[in-house]
Amino acid sequence: MCDCCATEKDIYLPQLATVQKVRLMNDTELYVRFTMDDGQFDFIPGQFVEVSIAGIGEAPITITSSPTQTEYIELVVRRIGNVTKAIHKLRAGDKIGIRGPLGNGTYPVEEAKGQNLVFICGGIGLVPQRSFINYVLDNRDDYGDVTILLGTKCFSQRFFHSELEQWTARDDVHFLETVDEAHDCWNGNVGVVTTLIPKIETELASAKVLICGPPIMYKFVLMALQESEVPKENIYLNLERKMKCGVGKCGHCQINNYYACIDGPVFRYSDLNAAPEAI
Amino acid sequence: MSIKKISKAELTNFVDRLISTDKVIGVQAKGDRFDFAPLESAKDLRLDHDVTLQPPKKYFLPPIETLLTFEVGGGYKSKYSEKPFILIGVHPYDMIAINQIDKLYTDGYYDNHYMKRRNNATIIACDVVTASENVFASSMNAAVVKKGFDILLTDIGDAYVAEAATEKGEALLGKAKTTDADQDDLKKRQEVQKKNEETLNKHQLKCSPEYLPKLLDKAYNHPVWEEKAKTCFACGSCNQVCPTCYCFNVQDDVNWDLKTGKRQRAWDGCLLDGFTKVAGDHEFRKNRADRFRHRLYRKGKYVPSKIGGEIACVGCGRCVGACLPDIANPVKIYNRLIDDLGIE
Numbered sequence: 001m002c003d004c005c006a007t008e009k010d011i012y013l014p015q016l017a018t019v020q021k022v023r024l025m026n027d028t029e030l031y032v033r034f035t036m037d038d039g040q041f042d043f044i045p046g047q048f049v050e051v052s053i054a055g056i057g058e059a060p061i062t063i064t065s066s067p068t069q070t071e072y073i074e075l076v077v078r079r080i081g082n083v084t085k086a087i088h089k090l091r092a093g094d095k096i097g098i099r100g101p102l103g104n105g106t107y108p109v110e111e112a113k114g115q116n117l118v119f120i121c122g123g124i125g126l127v128p129q130r131s132f133i134n135y136v137l138d139n140r141d142d143y144g145d146v147t148i149l150l151g152t153k154c155f156s157q158r159f160f161h162s163e164l165e166q167w168t169a170r171d172d173v174h175f176l177e178t179v180d181e182a183h184d185c186w187n188g189n190v191g192v193v194t195t196l197i198p199k200i201e202t203e204l205a206s207a208k209v210l211i212c213g214p215p216i217m218y219k220f221v222l223m224a225l226q227e228s229e230v231p232k233e234n235i236y237l238n239l240e241r242k243m244k245c246g247v248g249k250c251g252h253c254q255i256n257n258y259y260a261c262i263d264g265p266v267f268r269y270s271d272l273n274a275a276p277e278a279i
Numbered sequence: 280m281s282i283k284k285i286s287k288a289e290l291t292n293f294v295d296r297l298i299s300t301d302k303v304i305g306v307q308a309k310g311d312r313f314d315f316a317p318l319e320s321a322k323d324l325r326l327d328h329d330v331t332l333q334p335p336k337k338y339f340l341p342p343i344e345t346l347l348t349f350e351v352g353g354g355y356k357s358k359y360s361e362k363p364f365i366l367i368g369v370h371p372y373d374m375i376a377i378n379q380i381d382k383l384y385t386d387g388y389y390d391n392h393y394m395k396r397r398n399n400a401t402i403i404a405c406d407v408v409t410a411s412e413n414v415f416a417s418s419m420n421a422a423v424v425k426k427g428f429d430i431l432l433t434d435i436g437d438a439y440v441a442e443a444a445t446e447k448g449e450a451l452l453g454k455a456k457t458t459d460a461d462q463d464d465l466k467k468r469q470e471v472q473k474k475n476e477e478t479l480n481k482h483q484l485k486c487s488p489e490y491l492p493k494l495l496d497k498a499y500n501h502p503v504w505e506e507k508a509k510t511c512f513a514c515g516s517c518n519q520v521c522p523t524c525y526c527f528n529v530q531d532d533v534n535w536d537l538k539t540g541k542r543q544r545a546w547d548g549c550l551l552d553g554f555t556k557v558a559g560d561h562e563f564r565k566n567r568a569d570r571f572r573h574r575l576y577r578k579g580k581y582v583p584s585k586i587g588g589e590i591a592c593v594g595c596g597r598c599v600g601a602c603l604p605d606i607a608n609p610v611k612i613y614n615r616l617i618d619d620l621g622i623e
Contacts, residue, residue, distance in 0.1 A: 010357040054349040055533040080558040247388035251526030
């Protein structure tokens with residue numbers, strides 16, 4: 001954007017969007033499908049939007065749909081704060097405000113071409129990763145082996161069931177899943193997501209490993225990857241923080257010298273050497 | 280641009296004429312201290328002040344500011360401040376702080392709300408006459424300022440030297456009765472500035488400010504953070520009075536009709552508990568020591584890396600006076616690190 005256009009634009013002004021569909025996926029996660037009223041929306045997997053509910057506020061939510069899905073944009077929102085509680089009350093046809101796409105640190109869509117990919121997802125960490133996963137699956141020939149590890153706290157919190165089934169059924173996706181707590185209805189793996197790492201069939205040391213999950217998960221996953229001698233350059237972390245303004249001004253999402261909103265939210269692990277607050 | 284000389288009596292008349300036509304904000308006495316406030320009469324203007332309670336930042340980044348208005352379930356509309364104003368009495372260190380925030384608020388994403396206010400302002404800066412109790416601007420290379428202002432006034436005893444640095448400043452100064460500053464006047468101005476470069480220094484930093492990022496590179500796990508933070512109230516006073524702090528929070532406010540409202544931003548502080556709290560009550564800088572360290576790293580390392588190396592502490596000394604447990608003084612902390620870690 002040129003300087004004269006930049007000075008005309010209001011970086012805090014949301015654009016109107018219309019909710020097309022909502023569906024509660026478990027006790028706390030709501031699937032939201034929307035379209036921009038002016039039609040324009042190009043993004044890269046890993047980018048997020050500020051969802052605005054007038055009178056309540058804004059919340060940063062990473063896009064879960066793939067850019068290959070051009071007809072609408074999808075979000076998954078956990079009911080946890082004021083704004084997300086208001087989002088959970090939305091119905092098809094309602095208007096929301098959207099700022100974005102935001103974030104300059106995205107998934108390595110181009111750089112990872114031809115390489116093996118390992119997605120490590122913890123709970124709602126599946127949501128941001130799903131954007132890149134589906135992008136890869138829609139451009140399957142461009143990428144090498146695809147391995148997806150998913151760890152969920154308990155059986156009832158799983159979501160995107162039909163998609164998980166499809167990944168399980170596909171020959172060109174290696175999908176491994178576990179739940180933390182045993183359950184009568186679950187005959188799969190039990191344990192935290194790191195217990196799946198030894199089961200990865202792809203050569204880990206040369207793969208691109210993409211991680212997203214609750215803050216505590218990163219430490220243990222990185223320890224396990226270090227044992228498997230995965231170079232830091234090949235590891236990508238999605239570090240979601242309190243991205244209040246989304247444009248690198250308000251200071252809330254700062255991780256040492258980085259702002260999660262403009263330098264991330266996806267970071268290459270090797271770039272975070274001087275950022276002890278990241279992990 | 281020109282350098283003029285203006286008598287003290289004419290400056291008073293000039294400011295009174297400005298007050299009659301423009302919105303003028305100037306430094307005034309507030310009890311036994313000073314603060315910026317709207318001027319009603321030029322006789323209230325105090326250009327001999329030591330330091331103001333609050334930095335002039337609030338005129339560009341107000342404590343609370345409406346960013347936009349909205350209709351519930353409907354559209355959003357930007358709201359800008361359009362009113363021009365004249366700001367008199369900005370000290371060099373505060374001017375340098377404004378220059379830094381200008382850069383931070385325009386780099387990458389251009390913040391129109393800040394910049395409209397900034398462009399609506401005509402800044403008449405002035406060199407320091409009285410050193411404040413805790414000023415250390417000399418240590419931070421911020422005792423004298425070269426750019427950012429429209430007019431710079433320097434008290435040379437019987438008169439002021441007035442330098443117009445912009446067209447806006449030139450036009451404004453053109454409305455005053457002035458004479459061209461002669462060599463003698465310029466020499467006196469130079470002496471004032473040279474003196475300030477040495478004496479606005481109640482706390483002496485033991486290294487050049489340029490060295491601070493390197494010093495902090497090896498100080499992350501130093502015990503000083505825990506030690507100082509033990510008595511920190513996490514009150515955010517150091518953030519509140521800082522001319523280079525610019526973090527904010529955003530909140531919606533619904534009107535009584537429950538149909539319309541406004542989205543506002545308000546100052547926030549990285550020392551306050553909850554500043555980094557996200558959904559699920561996870562807080563990334565939960566420990567006070569982490570937040571205490573973060574402020575000193577922002578001033579000495581993080582922000583400098585975004586503005587070309589200039590240190591984001593201008594040595595105004597306000598945080599030193601505002602901090603109840605007396606732990607905020609950046610010089611004391613940086614010097615302690617130098618004592619323990621040495622200078623390479």
